[in-house]
Amino acid sequence: MNPLVTQTLSTAQTVIEIAATGAFALSGVMEAARKRLDAVGIAVVAFLAAFGGGTLRDVLLDRRPFFWVANPWYVWALLALCVVAMLTLRARHFRVTERARQWPDALGLGLFAASGTQIALAAQMPSLVAVLMGVMTAVFGGVLRDIVCNEIPSAFRDHRPYAVCAFVGGWVLVAIDRVADLPTLALAVSALVTTLFRALAIRCNWTLPQWRTD
Amino acid sequence: MNPLVTQTLSTAQTVIEIAATGAFALSGVMEAARKRLDAVGIAVVAFLAAFGGGTLRDVLLDRRPFFWVANPWYVWALLALCVVAMLTLRARHFRVTERARQWPDALGLGLFAASGTQIALAAQMPSLVAVLMGVMTAVFGGVLRDIVCNEIPSAFRDHRPYAVCAFVGGWVLVAIDRVADLPTLALAVSALVTTLFRALAIRCNWTLPQWRTD
Amino acid sequence: MNPLVTQTLSTAQTVIEIAATGAFALSGVMEAARKRLDAVGIAVVAFLAAFGGGTLRDVLLDRRPFFWVANPWYVWALLALCVVAMLTLRARHFRVTERARQWPDALGLGLFAASGTQIALAAQMPSLVAVLMGVMTAVFGGVLRDIVCNEIPSAFRDHRPYAVCAFVGGWVLVAIDRVADLPTLALAVSALVTTLFRALAIRCNWTLPQWRTD
Numbered sequence: 237m238n239p240l241v242t243q244t245l246s247t248a249q250t251v252i253e254i255a256a257t258g259a260f261a262l263s264g265v266m267e268a269a270r271k272r273l274d275a276v277g278i279a280v281v282a283f284l285a286a287f288g289g290g291t292l293r294d295v296l297l298d299r300r301p302f303f304w305v306a307n308p309w310y311v312w313a314l315l316a317l318c319v320v321a322m323l324t325l326r327a328r329h330f331r332v333t334e335r336a337r338q339w340p341d342a343l344g345l346g347l348f349a350a351s352g353t354q355i356a357l358a359a360q361m362p363s364l365v366a367v368l369m370g371v372m373t374a375v376f377g378g379v380l381r382d383i384v385c386n387e388i389p390s391a392f393r394d395h396r397p398y399a400v401c402a403f404v405g406g407w408v409l410v411a412i413d414r415v416a417d418l419p420t421l422a423l424a425v426s427a428l429v430t431t432l433f434r435a436l437a438i439r440c441n442w443t444l445p446q447w448r449t450d
Numbered sequence: 451m452n453p454l455v456t457q458t459l460s461t462a463q464t465v466i467e468i469a470a471t472g473a474f475a476l477s478g479v480m481e482a483a484r485k486r487l488d489a490v491g492i493a494v495v496a497f498l499a500a501f502g503g504g505t506l507r508d509v510l511l512d513r514r515p516f517f518w519v520a521n522p523w524y525v526w527a528l529l530a531l532c533v534v535a536m537l538t539l540r541a542r543h544f545r546v547t548e549r550a551r552q553w554p555d556a557l558g559l560g561l562f563a564a565s566g567t568q569i570a571l572a573a574q575m576p577s578l579v580a581v582l583m584g585v586m587t588a589v590f591g592g593v594l595r596d597i598v599c600n601e602i603p604s605a606f607r608d609h610r611p612y613a614v615c616a617f618v619g620g621w622v623l624v625a626i627d628r629v630a631d632l633p634t635l636a637l638a639v640s641a642l643v644t645t646l647f648r649a650l651a652i653r654c655n656w657t658l659p660q661w662r663t664d
Numbered sequence: 665m666n667p668l669v670t671q672t673l674s675t676a677q678t679v680i681e682i683a684a685t686g687a688f689a690l691s692g693v694m695e696a697a698r699k700r701l702d703a704v705g706i707a708v709v710a711f712l713a714a715f716g717g718g719t720l721r722d723v724l725l726d727r728r729p730f731f732w733v734a735n736p737w738y739v740w741a742l743l744a745l746c747v748v749a750m751l752t753l754r755a756r757h758f759r760v761t762e763r764a765r766q767w768p769d770a771l772g773l774g775l776f777a778a779s780g781t782q783i784a785l786a787a788q789m790p791s792l793v794a795v796l797m798g799v800m801t802a803v804f805g806g807v808l809r810d811i812v813c814n815e816i817p818s819a820f821r822d823h824r825p826y827a828v829c830a831f832v833g834g835w836v837l838v839a840i841d842r843v844a845d846l847p848t849l850a851l852a853v854s855a856l857v858t859t860l861f862r863a864l865a866i867r868c869n870w871t872l873p874q875w876r877t878d
Contacts, residue, residue, distance in 0.1 A: 268820075275872045276827045277820025291724075296505075298514055300726055308790040322875045362522040379598075384807075386816045388600045392482075392491025399490045444488045447536045510719075512728055576736040593812075602814045606696075606705025613704045658702045661750045 245420055249347065252427075256344020259337045261286040261314055264381045265321045266330055271385045279318045281381050286314060288380040289373045293352055296369070297359050338438060346430035348374040349402035350423045353409045367406035375399045395444050397437040405430030459634055463561065466641075470558020473551045475500040475528055478595045479535045480544055485599045493532045495595050500528055503590040507566055507583050511573050552652060560645035562588040563616035564637045567623045581620035589613045609658050611651040619644030673848055677775065680855075684772020687765045689714040689742055692809045693749045694758055699813045707746045709809050714742060716808040717801045721780055724797070725787045766866060774858035776802040777830035778851045781837045795834035803827045823872050825865040833858030 264285030268278040287304050294302050304310045325333065352373025356366035375391050375398065382389040391398050409426035412418065436442070478499030482492040501518050508516050518524045539547065566587025570580035589605050589612065596603040605612055623640035626632065650656070692713030696706040715732050722730050732738045753761065780801025784794035803819050803826065810817040819826055837854035840846065864870070 269875060271816060271821070273816070273820045274823040275875065277817070278875070280820060295509060295723060296516070298512070298726070302724070305789060305793050308792045311792055311796070326876075361519060364522045364525055365519050368525070383597065383811065384817065384820070386600065386814065388485060388487070389491070389598065392487045392494060392598070393485070395488040444490070447483060447489065447492070448540075509723060510730070512726070575733060578736045578739055579733050582739070597811065600814065602699060602701070603705070603812065606701045606708060606812070607699070609702040658704070661697060661703065661706070662754075 242420055245424055249423070252340075252343045252347050255340040256347060257286050257310070257314075258317060259340035259344060260377055261317055262321065262333065262337060263341070263378065265318060265325070266333065267381055267385050267387075269325070269327075270330075273385075275318075275322065278322065279315060281384055282314060282318050283311075284384060285377045285381040287377065289348065289376040289378075290352070292376050292380075293355070293369050293373045296372075297356060297361075299355070299359070342431050342434040342438070343427075345374045345398070345402055345434055346405055346427035347423075349405050349430050350409050350426035353406040353426070354413075354419060354423060357410070357413060363407075363410045367403060367410060370406040370409070371399050371402045374402045395446070397442055397444060398434065400444065401430045401433040401437065404433055456634055459638055463637070466554075466557045466561050469554040470561060471500050471524070471528075472531060473554035473558060474591050475531055476535065476547065476551055477555070477592065479532060479539070480547065481595055481599050481601075483539070483541075484544075487599075489532075489536065492536065493529060495598055496532050497525075497528060498598060499591045499595040501591065502594040503562065503587045503592075504566070506590050506594075507569070507587045510583070510586075511570060511575075513569070513573070556645045556648040556652070557641075559588045559612065559616055559648055560619055560641035560643070561637075563619050563644055564623050564640035567620040567640070568627075568633060568637060571624070571627060577621075577624045581617060581624060584620040584623070585613050585616045588616045609660070611656055611658060612648065614658065615644045615647040615651065618647055670848055673852055677851070680768075680771045680775050683768040684775060685714050685738070685742075686745060687768035687772060688805050689745055690749065690761065690765060691769070691806065693746060693753070694761065695809055695813050695815075697753070697755075698758075701813075703746075703750065706750065707743060709812055710746050711739075711742060712812060713805045713809040715805065717776065717804040717806075718780070720804050720808075721783070721797050721801045724800075725784060725789075727783070727787070770859045770862040770866070771855075773802045773826065773830055773862055774833055774855035775851075777833050777858050778837050778854035781834040781854070782841075782847060782851060785838070785841060791835075791838045795831060795838060798834040798837070799827050799830045802830045823874070825870055825872060826862065828872065829858045829861040829865065832861055 261282040264282035265278055267285075268281040271277075273281065287302075287310075290303050294300070349370040351370075353366050353370030355373075356369035357363075361369060378391050379389040382391075405426045408429045409422050412422035412425060416422075475496040478496035479492055481499070482495040485491075487495065501516075501524075504517050508514070563584040565584075567580050567584030569587075570583035571577075575583060592605050593603040596605075619640045622643045623636050626636035626639060630636075689710040692710035693706055695713075696709040699705075701709065715730075715738075718731050722728070777798040779798075781794050781798030783801075784797035785791075789797060806819055807817040810819075833854045836857045837850050840850040840853060844850075
């Protein structure tokens with residue numbers, strides 16, 4: 237590809253990565269605050285929400301060092317975010333913050349699912365496993381956050397497409413990877429598909445087909 | 451051993467493995483349905499119930515690839531089972547399904563505990579640790595299922611012998627392994643002991659000795 | 665250092681290690697008993713409380729063998745402790761036991777945080793990550809215990825300094841490690857700082873600054 241395009245995409249990736257990690261961490265801060273955790277609990281839950289998915293993927297793939305070990309300033313930034321949030325956020329801001337989180341969250345869903353799938357493919361995982369690793373990268377931070385906060389994970393019960401968007405986007409990446417050796421393009425297209433699917437699902441209020449158990 | 455016997459045992463092992471994995475997955479589907487999870491939650495909980503114990507064992511032993519990475523069609527079969535269950539299972543079938551699960555579940559308890567113990571012994575674990583790894587292989591799928599569904603794991607509180615059966619069967623395997631180099635026989639005898647112990651416990655309604663805390 | 669001092673410190677370390685592991689296990693036994701778990705559940709929760717933090721650290725650092733695999737008699741001792749506790753402990757003793765646990769628990773917090781930090785530094789972790797690994801070593805056993813017992817981890821919500829003491833002590837170890845190559849001294853001073861901080865916090869009834877969300 238044109239080097240300028242590659243450069244632009246790489247910058248966009250870094251910006252999205254930071255914004256999305258912040259949005260994920262913020263979801264942890266708010267969930268922990270709702271449960272009246274103390275400062276330690278807030279920091280741990282924010283950490284799990286932001287880095288839990290990628291860390292679990294790396295443990296399963298036996299990859300080291302973790303992202304946040306190679307870049308410890310990410311952890312410093314997370315601690316700073318917790319302090320700032322505790323000093324400025326009030327309960328009445330939660331609804332506004334929740335809405336402001338939707339966009340970076342959808343972008344992060346796309347980017348982390350696509351990059352997780354790509355990392356798993358590079359580790360010789362079969363296609364289905366790679367796609368599931370991508371979904372896990374994007375979704376399991378929130379799952380760990382909810383387990384520690386003693387809730388059934390919202391990703392498993394809110395009946396709106398979230399993990400499903402990442403699953404679809406992951407297959408897009410696998411398909412492009414099969415026909416061409418263009419990793420940057422595959423990442424961008426896959427992330428875009430997931431994000432648009434998620435945005436449409438929110439806008440149109442889609443729900444997953446219900447299982448009527450009775 | 452006679453090659454015909456070995457062949458028969460190997461076929462029996464594959465059949466039991468598939469039936470038991472299905473029974474474990476089904477326990478996850480039903481638990482998730484009871485908690486009104488959505489389709490994503492049902493698939494994840496079924497996955498944890500079916501593969502969680504063996505995966506956790508492999509992480510602790512640092513073994514790769516996981517079972518379901520080496521055989522990704524197992525994951526496809528699991529997804530198919532979830533779809534079929536969602537299309538056909540109704541709440542009124544749950545009691546029947548629960549009873550139908552008891553036999554493959556007891557067989558799986560025996561087989562997975564025995565093979566888990568054998569794998570851990572092959573990885574040079576001490577006897578006690580190997581037996582505990584076997585128990586974990588068979589039991590921790592259900593434990594992870596219950597944790598995600600926000601329940602205290604039923605294996606830890608129903609006061610009926612379940613993990614205990616696997617613990618006894620594991621020691622049988624260790625004992626045979628010490629006196630003779632007959633892995634197929636050790637696996638079969640150990641699995642049989644665990645399964646019969648579990649079947650007796652269900653039939654006779656045995657309970658673990660109670661701890662009266664007051 | 666003087667060999668006699670080194671010898672004394674090493675003996676002290678072993679004594680504290682055993683006492684603290686016992687105190688951690690006992691916290692698991694009592695929590696499991698309060699939740700009316702059966703014998704299997706009590707043993708598992710005691711195991712998680714005693715060995716969960718160090719095991720999780722070793723999984724993240726990709727270190728093998730685990731502590732309790734290299735020394736399986738630790739697991740035998742844990743099983744013995746569970747049996748003794750079930751035969752002798754009654755609910756009315758819990759309050760007394762809780763208070764008797766405070767000292768070995770505070771000593772264990774200091775020792776395990778310091779040794780966890782030292783192990784992580786030896787594995788080339790950056791300072792902040794090493795300190796967090798130390799905190800995790802000392803604190804995550806209790807976190808796993810509470811998650812399995814379906815509670816929000818008490819370390820995250822009781823608003824008294826616990827993980828924070830270990831965090832401070834970890835930085836003391838990092839600081840000494842930077843200026844001098846005296847691992848035994850660094851371990852002792854760091855553990856002492858954490859333990860004294862914790863003891864002061866209990867004695868003076870300190871609490872973490874509250875986040876008023878409304």
